[in-house]
Amino acid sequence: EADIYQTPRYLVIGTGKKITLECSQTMGHDKMYWYQQDPGMELHLIHYSYGVNSTEKGDLSSESTVSRIRTEHFPLTLESARPSHTSQYLCASSEYRSGAGGYTFGSGTRLTVV
Amino acid sequence: GIQVEQSPPDLILQEGANSTLRCNFSDSVNNLQWFHQNPWGQLINLFYIPSGTKQNGRLSATTVATERYSLLYISSSQTTDSGVYFCAVERSGGGADGLTFGKGTHLIIQP
Numbered sequence: 001e002a003d004i005y006q007t008p009r010y011l012v013i014g015t016g017k018k019i020t021l022e023c024s025q026t027m028g029h030d031k032m033y034w035y036q037q038d039p040g041m042e043l044h045l046i047h048y049s050y051g052v053n054s055t056e057k058g059d060l061s062s063e064s065t066v067s068r069i070r071t072e073h074f075p076l077t078l079e080s081a082r083p084s085h086t087s088q089y090l091c092a093s094s095e096y097r098s099g100a101g102g103y104t105f106g107s108g109t110r111l112t113v114v
Numbered sequence: 115g116i117q118v119e120q121s122p123p124d125l126i127l128q129e130g131a132n133s134t135l136r137c138n139f140s141d142s143v144n145n146l147q148w149f150h151q152n153p154w155g156q157l158i159n160l161f162y163i164p165s166g167t168k169q170n171g172r173l174s175a176t177t178v179a180t181e182r183y184s185l186l187y188i189s190s191s192q193t194t195d196s197g198v199y200f201c202a203v204e205r206s207g208g209g210a211d212g213l214t215f216g217k218g219t220h221l222i223i224q225p
Contacts, residue, residue, distance in 0.1 A: 040220070042217045048211075059115065103145075103147060103213055105159070
């Protein structure tokens with residue numbers, strides 16, 4: 001049973017549109033993350049959050065933005081989608097205490113910008 | 115940042131064979147996980163194993179933190195084991211820096 005939920009699962013959208021990818025978790029985890037993955041490649045961290053009102057950029061530069069108004073919710077927004085944004089986006093969460101446990105990933109959103 | 119190297123990059127086996135996947139990392143870690151990514155892109159957590167040995171059915175994993183490597187063993191492979199296996203680590207002392215992933219091992223199990 002998934003404890004972290006992402007919607008939509010698949011999205012095809014035109015260039016220039018604004019989109020928001022949703023991520024919610026029911027585990028009460030403080031730390032949440034967004035990763036980007038091109039097909040067959042490794043995952044790269046693009047955003048993370050320590051908790052409410054905390055957001056940081058990850059290792060891979062991204063034109064997307066995130067917000068963390070509630071502990072359980074960590075949406076990602078693209079103001080103007082471009083074909084270069086076509087990728088899979090995976091959300092994850094973990095407990096704050098270092099070494100307390102592993103990361104749990106959502107099922108991902110596969111985004112195609114045409 | 116921390117470096118994660120996985121080997122082999124590709125592996126093709128017959129059903130029933132055993133395999134060993136390796137993950138080397140360049141710094142001390144407080145978190146190491148093995149994931150299986152299925153053809154639909156979902157990441158399935160196999161093991162949380164920053165040190166020691168764990169077993170779950172046909173899969174087992176060992177991490178030797180002092181020597182900075184981890185091994186994933188798959189016994190009696192089945193076609194459903196096909197996919198990409200990722201090792202990911204979190205560096206010790208980091209706050210919420212996130213997991214760093216290796217490039218993965220692409221495993222194909224042939225019937």
